[in-house]
Amino acid sequence: MPASLDKFFPLRPARVHEVCGPSATAFAALACARTAGPLLWIYESWPAERLNPLGLAAFFDPARLLVAECRDQTDCLATAEEALKDGAVALVLAEISRPLNLREGRRLQLAAKAGGATGLCLIPEGMGSNAAETRWRCAPVCDPVHDRGEGADSTRMRWEIIKNKSGTLGFWDVRWDPAARRLDVVSPPGE
Amino acid sequence: MFDGIQRRVVSMWFPRLASDRALRAYPVAGPFALTLKQKNAERVHCLNAVAEALGLHRGMPFADARAFCPDLQSRPADPRGDARLLATLARWAGRYCPWVGLEGEDGLVLDITGAAHLMGGEAALMADLGARLERAGFAAWLGLADTRGAAWALAHSGGGIAAPxxxxxxxxxxxVAALRLDDDTVTALQRLGLRRIGDLEAAARGPLARRFGAEVLARLDQAMGRLGEPVAPLPEPPHYGDRLSLPDPIGRVEDVMAGTARLLEALCARLLAREMGARRLCLTLRRVDRGSQQVELRLAAPLRDPARILPLFRRGVEAADAGFGIDQLRLEATQVEPLPARQLSTRAGGLQDGGRLDDLITRIGTRIGLENIQRFLPADSHIPERAFQIAPAAWSRPEGAWAPPRPRPxxxxPPEPLVGQGAEPPARFRWRRLSLSTARATGPERIAPEWWFEDEAWARGLRDYWRVETHQGRRLWLFHTPQVPGWFVQGEFA
Structure with missing residues (x-):
């Protein structure tokens, strides 16, 4: 039995974390929901896949969100470092498209410590930096029981912590309740 | 009035200012009129010389003018543009003397006392003025006299110069109409047989004042110079700029920043006096080899606090190339916005936090461009791509009311095609090289295209959206187009 999720999930403040997997966006949205104050989401301008604020509205108020559209990865990292160091936003989310080297990861980590803001990098699978505080892998899981009535959708996900600098690893099945704004840990489905 | 100094005043009258302006932009041959809607009727606002010669006059209904003159061409008038043009002409007239004021809506008055000799005398000045205006395409009548009233009278009765x-x-x-009197007074004076200004001068003043009030005599005295009438020049537009010249060239970043700090102090004091805030600042560093470097700063919010602006310059100053040294700094607020004084609030999340966030936006904006820092604003549309807008954060305020009618991804x-048939979601499909099978499908939600927009992406017509949960876990937003059958994936849920 893994330890309680509460020890890990409101992400440790003033550190940079990483998340990968198909549900990384949902994980990031939940991290936003658990943070008070302004948020900054940094992405590159080229991908055709876009954030949908109407989808984010089920997790947190998009009025708190600022987005920065950068030309390339270098600008993304520089913007993230500037925002983390300043500390005016509570959570900085950066979409990463190439592997970070140790220096880049360490710079972000130092900036987060200096400014007191939390960072979360959305990385492609296997492209993390060794400097990250924790790394998560998130994937959606088919919910066999659909007990919340018609019209409600399941948001069941498997969260796996695959790297942790100051703690143990573990995995949890979670579900977001948009009406109650609550994150439920559910037991894994039986075999 | 100054005693012993002979004042000389030029009055300029543009009898056809509005039509001259319109015809300068797009010349027209033949009769031409500008129309203005007054009291619910189109009336002639201004005419060109040809139309005036045909007997049309200002203020007549436009329909009548068309009846008199079938080939009359017309455009709508723009009185505000005319006022701007007059202000421009006033600025131009500053080449003759510094003391230029407006005279009504279609005239200028210049106090050329002591300035005429610079242009080679009064006659040469008048000839130059007339020639330049004619070349620019403006009809102008000019009068020159000792007083503003007399110059006005001369300008409005054919032009001329009165000797000192x-x-x-x-x-x-x-x-008597040349005395700037209203029409009723002029008619009444004419009924008394006082048709000319000379008659008015000769008449007894007491009965005139009793009958017409003080106005007639005051206008007469102003024209004759017995009563002073100043020319009020236009105010200079405020200039938000300053410069610092250095005896020796400097090159270190700290020195340049120290110089910039001094300039900012003065600039911000000027901004504060006028309750303005800078939105865009330009720092010009002139080097000893006469080259210059510009550091431009665009701010996320109007600002006039030197302590907050100064650190924002550092990045640009560090990037500038000092060469052999910089010997002049010039700081100018190229764009300013009103910034009224605000009450400080101690409420949490009040002014202070907003200021910090604005500074961060400015700082990031110097790197990636201020318009690339954006926020989402709700928009009133059912089309998923148009249900929100993206606005630059520096020029918008956050708005609430995010209430999607149904869950959204x-x-x-952009829609990615799937292999599938029928109106129900396919049981098995391949998407992005994944083999997926449908576990649960919720829908359909029909969304119709907005026909008033030409949108290539919606060329297939209606869409029936389905939320599909797969056995593999992925939860996708599929749609079916019943009019041109086909299945697509457009989004992914949490």
């Missing part, structure tokens, strides 16, 4: 001290004789033969992408 001679306005009494120059004006004697002019009609977290990510949207």
């Amino acid at each position: 001290g001679d306005q009494g004789r120059a004006l004697a033969g002019l009609p 977290l990510r949207l992408f």
Whole structure:
């Protein structure tokens, strides 16, 4: 039995974390929901896949969100470092498209410590930096029981912590309740 | 009035200012009129010389003018543009003397006392003025006299120059209407047989004042120079700029920043006095080799606090190339916005936090461009791509009211086709090289295209959206187009 999720999930403040997997966006949205104050989401301008604020509205108020559209990865990292160091936003989310080297990861980590803001990098699978505080892998899981009535959708996900600098690893099945704004840990489905 | 100094005043009258302006932009041959809607009827606002010669006059209904003159061409008038043009002409007239004021809506008045010799005398000045205006395409009548009233009278009765001290004789033969009186007074004076200014001068003042009030005599005295009438020049537009020249060239970043700090102090004091805030600042560093470097700063919010602006310059100053040294700094607020004084609030999340966030936006904006820092604003549309707008954060305020009618995906992408048939979601399909099978499908939600927009992406017509949960876990937003059958994926849920 893994330890309680509460020890890990409101992400440790003033550190940079990483998340990968198909549900990384949902994980990031939940991290936003658990943070008070302004948020900054940094992405590159080229991908055709876009954030949908109407989808984010089920997790947190998009009025708190600022987005920065950068030309390339270098600008993304520089913007993230500037925002983390300043500390005016509570959570900085950066979409990463190439592997970070140790220096880049360490710079972000130092900036987060200096400014007191939390960072979360959305990385492609296997492209993390060794400097990250924790790394998560998130994937959606088919919910066999659909007990919340018609019209409600399941948001069941498997969260796996695959790297942790100051703690143990573990995995949890979670579900977001948009009406109650609550994150439920559910037991894994039986075999 | 100054004693012993002979004042000389030029009055300029543009009888056809509005039509001259319109015809300068797009010349027209033949009769031409500008129309303005007054009291619910189109009336002639201004005419060109040809139309005036045909007997049309200002203020007549436009329909009548068309009846008199079938080939009359017309455009709508723009009185505000005319006022701007007059202000421009006033600025231009500053080449003759510094003391230029407006005279009504279609005239200028110049106090050329002591300035005429610079242009080679009064006659040469008048000839130059007339020639330049004619070349620019403006009809102008010019009058020159000792007083503003006399110059006005001369300009409005054909133009002319009254020699110093001679306005009494120059004006004697002019009609009383040249005294800037209203129409009723002019008619009443004419009924009394006082048709010319000379007649008015000769008449007894007491009965005139009793009958017409002080106005007639005041206008007469102003024209004759017995009563002063100043020319009020236009105010200079405020200039938000300053410069610092250095005896020796400097090159270190700290020195340049120290110089910038001094300039900012002065600039911000000026901004504060006028309750303005800078939105865009330009720092010009002039080097000893006469080259110059510009550091431009665009701010996320109007600002006039030197302590907050100064650190924002550091990045640009560090990037500038000092060469052999910088010997002049010039700081200018190229764009300013009103910034009224605000009450400080101690409420949490009040002014201070907003200021910090604005500074961060500015700082990031110097790197990636201020318009690339954006926020989402709700929009009133059912089309998923148009249900929100993206606005630059520096020029918008956050708005609430995010209430999607139904669950919406977290990510949207351009529709990706699937292999599938029928109106129900396919039981098995391949998407992005994944083999997926449908576990649960919720829908359909029909969304119709907005026909008033031409949108290529919606060329297939209606869409029936389905939320599909797969056995493999992925939760996708599929749609079916019943009019041109086909299945697509457009988004992914949490």
